[in-house]
Amino acid sequence: MTQELTSPSPAPQAPGTGRGPGWWRDAVIYQVYVRSFADSDGDGIGDLRGARERLPYLKDLGVDAVWLTPFYASPQADGGYDVADYRAVDPLFGTLQDADDLIRTAHDLGLRVIVDIVPNHTSDRHPWFQDPELARQRYLFRPGKGESGELPPNDWESVFGGPAWTRTDRGDWYLHLFAPEQPDLNWDNPEVHAEFEAIMRFWLDLGVDGFRVDVAHGMIKAPGLPDIGHGAQAQLIGAQVLPFFDQDGVHAIHRAWRRLLDGYGDARGKQVIGVAEAWAPTAERLALYVRPDELHQAFNFQFLNAPWQSDALRSVIDASLAATASVGAPTTWVLSNHDVVRHTTRLGGSLARARAATLLMLALPGSAYLYQGEELGLPEVTDLPDEVRQDPAFFRGGRATGAVGPGTDTESAPDGVAAGGQDGFRDGCRVPLPWSGELPPYGFGPGGSWLPQPADWGGLTVAAQTGDPASTLELYRAALELRRRLPGLGDGPMSWAPAPDGVLALTRPGLLCTVNTLGHDVGLPAPGTPLLSSAPVTVDDATAQLPGDSCTWWAI
Numbered sequence: 001m002t003q004e005l006t007s008p009s010p011a012p013q014a015p016g017t018g019r020g021p022g023w024w025r026d027a028v029i030y031q032v033y034v035r036s037f038a039d040s041d042g043d044g045i046g047d048l049r050g051a052r053e054r055l056p057y058l059k060d061l062g063v064d065a066v067w068l069t070p071f072y073a074s075p076q077a078d079g080g081y082d083v084a085d086y087r088a089v090d091p092l093f094g095t096l097q098d099a100d101d102l103i104r105t106a107h108d109l110g111l112r113v114i115v116d117i118v119p120n121h122t123s124d125r126h127p128w129f130q131d132p133e134l135a136r137q138r139y140l141f142r143p144g145k146g147e148s149g150e151l152p153p154n155d156w157e158s159v160f161g162g163p164a165w166t167r168t169d170r171g172d173w174y175l176h177l178f179a180p181e182q183p184d185l186n187w188d189n190p191e192v193h194a195e196f197e198a199i200m201r202f203w204l205d206l207g208v209d210g211f212r213v214d215v216a217h218g219m220i221k222a223p224g225l226p227d228i229g230h231g232a233q234a235q236l237i238g239a240q241v242l243p244f245f246d247q248d249g250v251h252a253i254h255r256a257w258r259r260l261l262d263g264y265g266d267a268r269g270k271q272v273i274g275v276a277e278a279w280a281p282t283a284e285r286l287a288l289y290v291r292p293d294e295l296h297q298a299f300n301f302q303f304l305n306a307p308w309q310s311d312a313l314r315s316v317i318d319a320s321l322a323a324t325a326s327v328g329a330p331t332t333w334v335l336s337n338h339d340v341v342r343h344t345t346r347l348g349g350s351l352a353r354a355r356a357a358t359l360l361m362l363a364l365p366g367s368a369y370l371y372q373g374e375e376l377g378l379p380e381v382t383d384l385p386d387e388v389r390q391d392p393a394f395f396r397g398g399r400a401t402g403a404v405g406p407g408t409d410t411e412s413a414p415d416g417v418a419a420g421g422q423d424g425f426r427d428g429c430r431v432p433l434p435w436s437g438e439l440p441p442y443g444f445g446p447g448g449s450w451l452p453q454p455a456d457w458g459g460l461t462v463a464a465q466t467g468d469p470a471s472t473l474e475l476y477r478a479a480l481e482l483r484r485r486l487p488g489l490g491d492g493p494m495s496w497a498p499a500p501d502g503v504l505a506l507t508r509p510g511l512l513c514t515v516n517t518l519g520h521d522v523g524l525p526a527p528g529t530p531l532l533s534s535a536p537v538t539v540d541d542a543t544a545q546l547p548g549d550s551c552t553w554w555a556i
């Protein structure tokens, strides 16, 4: 199944060489959810060629790197997070040559490329799982409980709903923390370690600049696979250490990978990174994943999950900065991704809040992850018909958001939008991007789009927003340009300045950032000259009026 390159090519040199201070410490990284980004061949599914054609757009937007979600050979039981061959590109998305071309083009443009790696589980179509002998050594099979083994080995629930165990024809059970088509690997087996190191080297040789590690907190299970003894496990994820999540044993794996990444990078004069998708109950436990000898970054879901309230935002920012500082790592910020409700909708259905939250995020020290379409202010799509749904959680009755992803600001969620968007599932944030035109598929590709796009997205397309200074797209462009121009904004110090209730004020090298989280104007002595604002700010007689739900960057 592994594909060969038609014309093998040397690994492209990433822009910027040497270990240096770390390009990733303040990088803005754009998540490309490949199947929904751009379609080149008209099958309605985004692909690698489509993504490559749109790289100049990302360069122009001003990001430093792209993260591509899985495009590997997969039956697509979970949007490609069920990998059948880690070294092959699924024909839906193109060929290995297309991946190679994309990486080269990105590098030519000065963009780095991060790819996903999925080590907690494979597809049930993976050759290892297909071979009964191999499967028993490399996955987690157990006898069932009950008189004839008819009960699952323990009480663990799948993140997508239902038991985390499926019984085989032979009568034993295998563990799948996600869908039954995603059996969990046995990381006690050294062959599993060796295989993943080889997979990493394969993609590094093709030139990638790093890996986003899926379920980085899941590979090691507590000895004996003990019961949790508690229902509603979805609520416990990220709230406490569980026998299957955030076990201390995962850190040895991350340390080994860091040695591999550093060794590989040092030999080639480049820095390659690992970013953990890890759910840990506290900022301190999350920081363990980014100790100097572990991964470089970890997604900060505590920030993503914070309600739109000044005190809550301030305390999550402080906790995040303190925790990462204690291990010498920069903080990583994120507001949206393919597993959670888009932040325009999550923050009370308010584009004003979403724009303000983004400007706040981009003013914070550290690295930031953007999810495709947030730069257009896209809302969650909340009226998808059941027949187009693809999220496996929808079919298993789980609530993927809140389990795969965090909970949401339910108090301010608009009517009809439950904690997880339409109804807790993840298709609504994965609707293909609108690029141009007045009608679906809005330039997404020459055919249709695998999920229907709303009829009223004509004003949200890239083409419609380009050049309009009031648009969200131009706000992102301006913020990213300023971020590049202001020395030290990414990785420099930050301190809080005095501010009225409901308002945050923080100083960074070269700017002061104010955030008014209240729904109405707040006046305060103008702290400087407005550089950029998410909503029109006025300054009269040295008094600034901060619009409700706004963020402003001030030159000081």
Ligand code: NOJ
Pocket (backbone or CB within 6 Å): 078, 079, 081, 118, 178, 214, 215, 277, 338, 339, 404
């Ligand atoms: C996290 C990924 O982001 C999500 O989309 C996926 O369903 C799970 N991990 C399982 O791989």
